[in-house]
Structures are given as structure tokens and as C-alpha cells.
Amino acid sequence: MKEYNIAKEDEIGVGERIVTEIEGREIAVFNVDGEYVAYLNWCFHQAGPCCEGKVTGTTEATWDSENLTQTLTYTREDEILNCPWHGWEYDIQTGECISRSGVSLPSYPVRIEEGNIILSL
Numbered sequence: 155m156k157e158y159n160i161a162k163e164d165e166i167g168v169g170e171r172i173v174t175e176i177e178g179r180e181i182a183v184f185n186v187d188g189e190y191v192a193y194l195n196w197c198f199h200q201a202g203p204c205c206e207g208k209v210t211g212t213t214e215a216t217w218d219s220e221n222l223t224q225t226l227t228y229t230r231e232d233e234i235l236n237c238p239w240h241g242w243e244y245d246i247q248t249g250e251c252i253s254r255s256g257v258s259l260p261s262y263p264v265r266i267e268e269g270n271i272i273l274s275l
């Protein structure tokens with residue numbers, strides 16, 4: 155396993171990301187509330203650049219079977235990564251696709267050493 159110095163900690167602020175290429179792979183490193191996560195910039199749907207999409211919330215539906223009504227609620231603000239091609243949604247903290255069970259973005263370990271963001275590949 156090789157390690158790569160991605161950036162200084164202060165170069166990726168909370169809510170920001172960088173996309174870089176390592177060994178021919180596009181990889182995005184996100185600062186999620188002070189924790190760094192890294193994913194392959196490759197959407198499971200049709201290989202779109204999912205890590206370049208907006209980070210938003212999502213809409214959850216609840217069904218009331220007694221009254222036969224559905225309620226839509228916008229929730230999880232700043233927790234959902236949206237692929238810019240067709241809108242597949244991924245949990246930014248885990249990489250799990252929230253609209254397709256069993257699908258997750260490939261992830262890479264990230265650690266901080268002396269103010270540097272180090273990614274293992």
C-alpha cells in the first residue's frame with residue numbers, strides 16, 4: 155500500500171473537497187465536519203464524476219397507510235452527494251448509495267500527519 159500527501163489540512167475547509175488523480179484514478183477528498191473521507195470519482199450508475207456533484211440533503215417519503223397519504227420531507231442537509239449526471243445520491247460520510255441498496259463508492263483510508271492529509275492507495 156502506498157501513501158500520498160494530498161494537501162495541507164487548511165487547504166480543504168469544512169464542506170470543501172479536492173479532486174486529484176493518483177495512479178490513473180480520479181479520487182476526491184472531502185472535509186465532512188472536520189473528518190476527511192476519500193472516494194473514487196466514479197458513479198456506479200454510468201461512471202459519471204459523482205464526486206464533482208453538489209452536496210445537499212435529500213427527500214424522504216413516509217407513507218400513512220391509515221389515511222392513504224404520503225408525506226415528503228427534505229432532510230439530511232449537507233450529508234448527501236449528488237452525482238451531476240443523473241442524480242444518484244450517496245451518503246457523503248459512508249459512500250453508500252441511498253437510492254440503491256448494496257452499492258457504495260470505493261473509498262480510501264485518509265489520515266492526518268503533521269497537518270498533511272495522507273491517503274493510502
Ligand code: FES
Pocket residue numbers: 197198199200201202203204237238239240241242
Ligand atoms: S452516472 Fe451518476 S447518476 Fe448516472
